[in-house]
Structures are given as structure tokens and as C-alpha cells.
Amino acid sequence: MTQRSTARRTRLLTAVTAVAAMIFGSAAPAAAAPSVPMAPYTPSAGLTATEVTFAGAGTTLHGSVVRRADLDMSVRHPGIVLVHGSGTGQRVTVGQEAEVFARAGIVTLIYDKRGDYGKLHRDFSAMARDALAGVHTLRGVPGVDPAKVGLWALSEGGWIAPMAAAESSEVAFLVTIGAPGRSPLRTQAWNISNRIAAAAVSPSTARSVPAAGMRIAAGTGLFPGGDHDPVPVLSQVRQPVLAMWGELDVQVPPRESAEIFAGHLTNSPSVTIRILPHGHHAGRVTTDGFDRVGGPQVGGFRFGELLPGYGKLMTDWIAQVTAGRPPASSADGLPAQRIDSRSIEPATWFDFAVFALLLTVLLSWPVTAVVRRLRGSRGAPVGAWPARALVVTGLAAALGVTGYVCWVVADQARSIGGTVLGQPVPWLLLRLLLVLALVSAVITGLTGWRRRTQLSVGHRLRLAAVTAGGLLLLPLALTAGLLQP
Known part of the structure; x- marks a missing residue:
């Protein structure tokens, strides 16, 4: 099986799990997995990498200390620990940055992410303690000045x-690229919206x-840590900070994040906010914010070429800070964003209850029809055809909307089904189903009302129930945005 088909099956399973969890309950927390060492990091010419193992937060972490081969280790040098972005977290994914720092004489630690990390389990607190364990380890490496070890994060x-x-004074400085100023839930919704x-x-x-898909994911426990608020943490950072964003970042809102960092790093003695012109989210060369130009390719993934001047900006800033001359706080002008991010509230038990009620009342018509048939009733009852149309279109719309928004989120909008008139084709079909369902609900309700004196109490209740199911589609449609242009 190819990597692509395996990834597609994984995303499909995630989407199906989201739908099932919405109906039957929240997902169970993922079990912790032991840390597994990845392939050792092999540096390019002129550099050396030493394998290290250290204790993280309840797990063993494996990494490499990268430095220049000719670096005089009889004297002390600054050090830096690199913290991954999302994903598998293999050392090689931050290898380009590690070599930039190492060639500048900064001893660099890269490490494999903890083994229990995954889409269904992300513990930011544990990963922060892992990073601190890396700092503590690097501070003890011969030739490293323990007072000059900082963190870099993507x-x-x-x-x-x-x-x-914020937790430890052992961290001497902080460098970030593409750091989010919003919660994970809000940031990911913005990222997928851009796609x-x-x-x-x-x-x-x-x-x-x-937004609809992320509400379901958060409400069913399929988006761990989604409500993390970075603002209170930023106000507790007391180290010099260099925070950078690519001008064309489409994964993290650069204007909002830069504004939040600048406004809430109030206890840092030196805050430098830089916007990298025409830059990608990860400080790479890009044409539109989505692609990565040039650079190495490993395992079918292109890392991209680092932006000109990006590496020197970081190493020059670190040299100033570790020499005891942190620059005065400064900030570039805020970049434009294609769209603003919006707050996302997780779906609540009430949302799930309404959805379950919607399915129940729509299904009440075919269930009672089967009961009538078993009792020997023959012929179509009054209002049967609009009620049947309502059941089919209503169930298709309700389950289709839920499945589609979950799929788009799980697939990260890589495949939305083509577009017509500014709408994804599946979304257009779901809109059509919704209209048909609502029309069928009106006809069913009117039929029952006009013939109410001729119908039995039981039959009036059947028609009222299925009509109510059609009306319950409205909250779902409004929440998912089906009625918006």
C-alpha cells in the first residue's frame, strides 16, 4: 500500500470516528506510548552530531547534539534546543535550522518527539517539560555555557x-517562527479556511x-488541547524573545499572532517582532504561502529553501543576547491577512442531543411504517409521499453535512470535491438536499394540518414528529453555514 493511500485511509477513519463520536459519545483518551528513537541524524560536511538520550516528562527521548566539527570545545559556547512543529517530530525535520545554528558556533540539540504524541493525544505541558529536559541536558554538555542555552520553536x-x-530560568532566550497567538482550535480552523x-x-x-468540523472535533475530544490559551503564558515569559512570522503565512494568522505577542510579552526585557517578506509559515521560500520552493526532499516531503537572511537574523540576534547586549524592543509593521480568524466554540451535549433527536424523529416514520406493515395495514397513509421524501432528504442532509465537514477537517481541505459557482460540489448538493427536505417538511406539515379532522391521533402524531424532524434541520443548517451565500 502506498504512503498516500495509507494517509487517505487514516484521514477517512478520523472522519468516520468523528461522526460516530458525535452520535455515540466522546472519544476515549489515547493510551501513552513509549518513545521510539528515529533514525540518527546525519549532518552535512563540516558538522558533527553526537547521539544523546535523556529523560523527558515520563518518557525517554532520543536526540542529537549538532555542532561545527572545528569548534573549540575547550571554551564555552551558546546552545539552543529546537522544538518541533506539529507532526511526527523526527529530528531530520529541523535539520536545516540545526545546521544554521551549528555553523554559527551555537551547539544545537534536536530530538525526536515523545512517542505518545498524535492527533488524538497532545499534551502541551508534557512537551514543554520535554523541552526543558533538553535544555537541562544541553547545559551539561562539555563546551556549552549553561547560562546561554535557549529555545527555538516552530x-x-x-x-x-x-x-x-515561563517555567524555568534555565532558558536564556526564546526564538519562534510561525508561533500562534490564538488557540489551537481557532488557528486550525483559520488554516483550513485558507486552504x-x-x-x-x-x-x-x-x-x-x-468551523463546523472543528466544533465537532473539539466537542467529541478529537482535538486535544484545542482550547489552550497562549496569552497568559506569554505574560510570564521573562527572557529576551525574537518572534518571526512569514508575510505569506497561511497556517497561523501572522498579523493577529504578531499583535498578540507584541502586546502580551510585557515582562520580557527585549522583544523583537520580525515579519519575513514573502515568507512561508516555516521561514521558507514560497510563491503563495502554500508551496515550498527548493531545499532538500526526504521521504517525498520537500522541506523548502530557507529564506535569504532568515538564518543570519536569528544567529546575529542570539549573538547579541548571549553577549549580554539584548537589543531594544522593536516590531515590524503588521502584515495583511486574507481573512481574520474567528473564535470556535466546541459542540456541547445540547448540540449532540438535538442531532440525536433529529435522527430519531426522522427515523420514526419508517420504523412505524414497518410496525404498521407487520400488523397487516396496507396502502399508503395520508402524507406518506412528502414524509418519505423528508426522511430520505433530511437524513441525507444531516449525515452528509456532518460527514463532509468532518472529512474536510480530517483531510485538511486537500480534497473538497471540486467547485462550482464558488461552492464545493458536495456542499452544493447538500444545500439542495436541505432545500428539498425543508420543502418536504412544509408539505408534510400542511397535509397533516389540513386533514387533521380525518386522521387518527396516532397518525397525526407520526406526521407531527417527522415534520418536527425537518424543522430541526434548521439549527444544523445555520450552525454549519448551509444557508449563507
Whole structure:
């Protein structure tokens, strides 16, 4: 089986799990897994890498200390520990940055992410303690000045590294690239919205589809740590900070995040906010914020070429800070964003109860029809055809909307089904089903009302129940944005 088909099956399983969890309850927490060492890191010419093992937060972590081969280790040098963004967290994924620091004379520790990390289990606090364990380990390496060891963090690491820095004075400085200033839930919804909008989808649909999917994911426990608020942590950071964002970042809202960092790093003695012109989320060269140009390719993934001047910006800043001359606080002008992020509230038990009631009342018609048939009743009862149409279209719309928004989130909008008139084709079909269901509900309700004096109490209740099911589609449609342009 190819890597692509395996990944697609994993995303499909995640989407199906989300739908099932919405109906039957929250997902159980993932069991902790032991840390597994990845392949040792092999540096390029002129550098050396030494394998290390150290104790993280309840797990054993494996890493490499990277330095320049000719570095005089009889004197002490600054050090830096690199904290991954989201994903598998293999050392090689931050190898380019490690070599930038190592060539500048900064001893660098990279390590494999903890083994229990995954889509269904993310413990930011544990990963912050892992980063601190890395700092403690690097401080003990011969040739490293223990007073000059800091943290570098990418993307998701921008939630983790500030927690570590706020917790321990062993961290001498903090460097971030693409750090989120919003919660994981809000940030991921914004990220997926950008992907959808790039396919020429209308702004309202680009926002509403991932928002609906993220609400379900958070409400069913399929988005761990989604409510993490980085703001209180930033106010506790007391180290010098260099925070950077790519101008074309489409994964983390750069304007909002830079504004939040600048406004809430109030206890840091030196805050430098930099916007990298035409830059990708990870400080890479890009043409549109989505692609990565050049750079190495490992396992089918292109890492991308580092932006010109990005590495020197970091190493020059670290040299100033570790020499006891942190620069005065400064900030670049805030970049533009294609769209603003929006707050996402997790689905509640009430949302799930309404959804379950919707399914129950729609299914009441075919269930009672089977009972009538078993009792020997023949012929279609009054209102049968609009009621049947309502059941079919209503169930298809309800389950279809839930499944589609979960799929888009699990697939991260890589496949939205093509577009017509600024709408994904599946979304257009779901809109059509919703209209048909609502029309069928009106006809069913009117039929029952007009013939109420001729119908038995039981039959009136059947028609009222299935009509109510059609009306319950409205809250679902409003929440998912099906009625927006």
C-alpha cells in the first residue's frame, strides 16, 4: 500500500470516528506510548552530531547534539534546543535550522518527539517539560555555557516553548517562527479556511465548513488541547524573545499572532517582532504561502529553501543576547491577512442531543411504517409521499453535512470535491438536499394540518414528529453555514 493511500485511509477513519463520536459519545483518551528513537541524524560536511538520550516528562527521548566539527570545545559556547512543529517530530525535520545554528558556533540539540504524541493525544505541558529536559541536558554538555542555552520553536512549538521558558530560568532566550497567538482550535480552523478559500470558494463557505468540523472535533475530544490559551503564558515569559512570522503565512494568522505577542510579552526585557517578506509559515521560500520552493526532499516531503537572511537574523540576534547586549524592543509593521480568524466554540451535549433527536424523529416514520406493515395495514397513509421524501432528504442532509465537514477537517481541505459557482460540489448538493427536505417538511406539515379532522391521533402524531424532524434541520443548517451565500 502506498504512503498516500495509507494517509487517505487514516484521514477517512478520523472522519468516520468523528461522526460516530458525535452520535455515540466522546472519544476515549489515547493510551501513552513509549518513545521510539528515529533514525540518527546525519549532518552535512563540516558538522558533527553526537547521539544523546535523556529523560523527558515520563518518557525517554532520543536526540542529537549538532555542532561545527572545528569548534573549540575547550571554551564555552551558546546552545539552543529546537522544538518541533506539529507532526511526527523526527529530528531530520529541523535539520536545516540545526545546521544554521551549528555553523554559527551555537551547539544545537534536536530530538525526536515523545512517542505518545498524535492527533488524538497532545499534551502541551508534557512537551514543554520535554523541552526543558533538553535544555537541562544541553547545559551539561562539555563546551556549552549553561547560562546561554535557549529555545527555538516552530509553529505548534510556539505554544510549547513559551510554557517552558515561563517555567524555568534555565532558558536564556526564546526564538519562534510561525508561533500562534490564538488557540489551537481557532488557528486550525483559520488554516483550513485558507486552504478552502484558495480553491476559489466563497469566503463565507470557506469559514463555515471548517468551523463546523472543528466544533465537532473539539466537542467529541478529537482535538486535544484545542482550547489552550497562549496569552497568559506569554505574560510570564521573562527572557529576551525574537518572534518571526512569514508575510505569506497561511497556517497561523501572522498579523493577529504578531499583535498578540507584541502586546502580551510585557515582562520580557527585549522583544523583537520580525515579519519575513514573502515568507512561508516555516521561514521558507514560497510563491503563495502554500508551496515550498527548493531545499532538500526526504521521504517525498520537500522541506523548502530557507529564506535569504532568515538564518543570519536569528544567529546575529542570539549573538547579541548571549553577549549580554539584548537589543531594544522593536516590531515590524503588521502584515495583511486574507481573512481574520474567528473564535470556535466546541459542540456541547445540547448540540449532540438535538442531532440525536433529529435522527430519531426522522427515523420514526419508517420504523412505524414497518410496525404498521407487520400488523397487516396496507396502502399508503395520508402524507406518506412528502414524509418519505423528508426522511430520505433530511437524513441525507444531516449525515452528509456532518460527514463532509468532518472529512474536510480530517483531510485538511486537500480534497473538497471540486467547485462550482464558488461552492464545493458536495456542499452544493447538500444545500439542495436541505432545500428539498425543508420543502418536504412544509408539505408534510400542511397535509397533516389540513386533514387533521380525518386522521387518527396516532397518525397525526407520526406526521407531527417527522415534520418536527425537518424543522430541526434548521439549527444544523445555520450552525454549519448551509444557508449563507
